Amino acid sequence: MCTVASWFLVALGAIHSLHTYRPRIRSYILDFYAKQDYVKRLVYASDDTCIEQVRMNRTVFFKLCEMLQTLGELKSSRNMLVDEQVAMFLHIISHHLKNRVIKHHSNRSGETISRSFYNVLNSVIHLQDVLFKKAEPITANSTDPRWKWFKNCLDALDGTHIKIRVPTVDKPRYRTRKCDIAKNMLGVCTPDMQFVYVLPGWEGSVADGRVLRDAISRRYGLKVPHGCYYLVDAGYTNCEGFLTPFRGHHLNEWRQDYHPSTLKEFFNMKHASARNVIKRCFALLKLG
Ligand SMILES: *[C@@H]1O[C@H](CO)[C@@H](O)[C@H](O)[C@H]1NC(C)=O
Numbered sequence: 001m002c003t004v005a006s007w008f009l010v011a012l013g014a015i016h017s018l019h020t021y022r023p024r025i026r027s028y029i030l031d032f033y034a035k036q037d038y039v040k041r042l043v044y045a046s047d048d049t050c051i052e053q054v055r056m057n058r059t060v061f062f063k064l065c066e067m068l069q070t071l072g073e074l075k076s077s078r079n080m081l082v083d084e085q086v087a088m089f090l091h092i093i094s095h096h097l098k099n100r101v102i103k104h105h106s107n108r109s110g111e112t113i114s115r116s117f118y119n120v121l122n123s124v125i126h127l128q129d130v131l132f133k134k135a136e137p138i139t140a141n142s143t144d145p146r147w148k149w150f151k152n153c154l155d156a157l158d159g160t161h162i163k164i165r166v167p168t169v170d171k172p173r174y175r176t177r178k179c180d181i182a183k184n185m186l187g188v189c190t191p192d193m194q195f196v197y198v199l200p201g202w203e204g205s206v207a208d209g210r211v212l213r214d215a216i217s218r219r220y221g222l223k224v225p226h227g228c229y230y231l232v233d234a235g236y237t238n239c240e241g242f243l244t245p246f247r248g249h250h251l252n253e254w255r256q257d258y259h260p261s262t263l264k265e266f267f268n269m270k271h272a273s274a275r276n277v278i279k280r281c282f283a284l285l286k287l288g
């Protein structure tokens with residue numbers, strides 16, 4: 001009897017220490033194979049599906065889970081481990097999915113899904129100092145063929161239209177010059193294609209310049225440190241902090257054999273080739 005009792009206690013201790021000792025990541029995989037079919041199909045099946053469903057490969061996914069857990073204080077809940085919460089969160093924001101769709105895929109209650117979504121969101125916000133890219137001016141010794149011409153330039157800035165659906169009464173405000181119903185989003189990105197600022201809320205009928213004025217007048221809005229500037233297209237006003245190309249010197253930046261014949265054309269060509277990064281960022285964003 002005594003032996004059975006002590007064996008029982010030892011077993012209990014072992015189980016307990018198994019629960020308290022969780023080597024990260026590995027434990028996700030083990031637990032998960034036992035019961036988490038949703039994450040398995042979403043993330044662990046292959047890098048290809050992982051990239052399609054949560055927009056990052058498995059290595060990056062693991063790293064994010066670990067960062068959220070250690071720095072962002074995200075915890076496994078009674079119902080869900082960290083990886084499942086993160087996968088669900090990413091799946092929702094990657095594809096703009098509704099709670100009911102996730103409920104169907106994951107066999108979780110709507111409440112659990114909603115709660116874990118906000119847990120992950122809070123944790124991501126915790127991580128902003130680590131994850132958030134900051135604008136850094138181009139230095140005089142830059143060797144980047146596109147950017148070395150623009151000393152002290154911060155980033156490229158532009159506006160884009162994101163199509164949305166709105167009630168009929170609101171449509172006139174959202175109608176763009178091309179007759180789409182859309183929002184006007186301002187975006188700023190670094191030479192290596194990372195967004196550093198976005199202002200997404202304006203109606204499509206509003207001009208880019210108006211959105212920019214709003215962005216810089218906000219308390220936590222776009223900052224222009226002294227002596228630095230952003231590259232903007234000719235739709236904006238050339239002023240301190242915002243450098244436009246010369247007007248009236250249109251050129252076809254895509255022609256390989258193009259040789260500018262004046263200094264202004266040369267400047268515009270370099271300007272367009274650096275600024276083009278923001279167009280590529282918008283294109284990627286819309287592709288997602
Ligand atoms: C995963 O993605 C990161 C960032 O895009 C990349 O550096 C890494 O090589 C990728 N890993 C694999 C195994 O594809």
Ligand SMILES: *[C@@H]1O[C@H](CO)[C@@H](O)[C@H](O)[C@H]1NC(C)=O
Binds near residue numbers: 107108109
């Ligand atoms: C999960 O699936 C089981 C069995 O298929 C079902 O009985 C249960 O109600 C489901 N739970 C949720 C929250 O959908």
Ligand SMILES: *[C@@H]1O[C@H](CO)[C@@H](O)[C@H](O)[C@H]1NC(C)=O
Binds near residue numbers: 139140141142
């Ligand atoms: C370029 O100059 C900065 C200071 O302006 C310096 O910190 C950096 O190391 C230099 N980079 C190279 C590649 O020389």
